[in-house]
Amino acid sequence: MPELGRNVPEIEWVNTMKTIKGPAIFLAQFADDEAPFNSFASICRWAADLGFKGVQVPSWDSRLIDLRLAAESLDYCDELNGLAAEQGVQITELSTHLQGQLVAVHPAYDETFDGFAPPEVRGNPKARANWAADQLMLAAKASCNLGLSAHATFSGALAWPYIYPWPQRPAGLIETAFDELAKRWRPILDAFDNAGVDLCYEIHPGEDLHDGASFEMFLDRVEQHPRCNILFDPSHFVLQSIDYLAFMDIYRDRIKMVHVKDAEFNPNGRMGAYGGYQSWVERAGRFRSLGDGQVDFKGIFAKLAAMDFDGWAVLEWECCLKHPEVGAREGAAFIGDHIIQVTDRAFDDFADAGSDEAMNRKMLGIGG
Template sequence: MYAISTHLVGQAVCDRIDERHKSILPPHVWGDGNPEGVNRRAAEELKRTARAAQKLGVSVVNGFTGSSIWPLLYSFPPVPDSMIDAGYREFADRWNPILDVFAECGVRFALEVHPTEIAFDIFTAERALAALGRREEFGFNFDPSHLHWQGVSSVEFIRSFPDRIYHVHIKDAIVTLNGRTGILGSHINFGDPRRGWDFRSPGRGGVDFEEIIRALNQIGYEGPLSVEWEDCGMDREHGAAEAAKFVKNLDFAPSRRQFDSAFAEEA
């Protein structure tokens, strides 16, 4: 076992809590539903997760952070910089005590960079690191599917954070804009063909996994390539088997020498 996950509880650490969260949280974290109480209990659960990971011999916990400022994504009504600054300070205030326990346990937290989180692209990922003083316990679970539909380069993300890629998801997505829907989803659920983008089984979307593997090799990533499978248009068992074969064929070890070096040795 290389990693464990705490996505759903992690979401409740920084989010502004509402009724939606009840459906994703265990009863002991939801409690009476008081928002600040949910935030605190979620934080304590994350600390327990770090201790559990240590006992399991697991070095990485993947998950979400939540975000108090995700609802401010669109700058209308106008969003002053002070509100965004306050959101990152709150993130640091809530997560530094959690990460102190991760440090004590010798475990790292890998945020899956994703819409609704404190980091959802390269700029916000950099800002999240800065808010935490770039402490080593905090890095990223790289998932190209969430970058692809936003128009963010997966390769640029890897190259921007070569020492912070703690885990990798192999997950694909496709953009199918046809002039009727927008990239924000149009309040249309996943799996509906009217959506402007959706997730696909690995290799069947628009993600350039060839260049991703090369970029991961260039930064010396040696962790797992973990399939996170999601495709509303495909049978799951078929998709799981297909995805396993895809990743096996996709992955390759990097070259340890330059092509022309053989000529120099012969000379």
């Protein structure tokens, strides 16, 4: 320790780290026609009673939000924010997962994904894609009106049926698919840029953006667009056997949203990553409630703290075994226990001997 009375310049340790906000919960898996899940106010109160501080809102669910009105009316957005605050939570982000999926749909999935669209555009892929793009444009304005900084979506997929290279893919097939994907998304990304909101693609099997390599292919084609970012959900990396902690290091500057979801992967002599066409219960890889799977959340939350992530830790509940309301209740406590309150001082401040430039030069033997 420095001697008392020694003339040492006072050096203040400046903390630049940020504490993650949370816990929050994605409402998509809970919205229902039965109370308390059938209105925005009541589902917010339910979430707050479980200990959640924020709610992520699925923009396609009219029981919770009128997306077009939110894009057009600041008064309506103020009302929504006020309603959430009255119940003890705040809106963290909006989601357009279902609409984003429809921006790009391979014909093999036309009938399957038609159910995500309103009746007037079903059976018409071009009209459906235009409707989806318009929904994203509305979401950009609505997010801005709500004072939000990030938005969750899916990329959709044109190349997904060709994920496995058999039969051999024709030369240029994947490049053409990604060129078209970027063409469709570029005006949407520009709209989010104008709104001051990050557009975060959930890296997810079934989407053309399903891992780091595919995200980079897309990012290159949208010219490193500043609003082209990532919703990080480690569960989808477990099922693909991707090192999700290394992924966080590589893409730390693009990770703007986080879904906290658990998963397990237990390959055996009968099946692996592809799952053998089995149900979720029988698959080698399956989603689990928080704490019941294999995800290293201590490692994830440590990296989020170190990389100055100041967004929300949002529970996305999906589990083939546990009841959703049990998973939600346990999940709030689980996230709360894992959020790291970052330090406001260096742990070795007690040993600070102080310094100045002259001392530093003397200690290095480089003179005056």
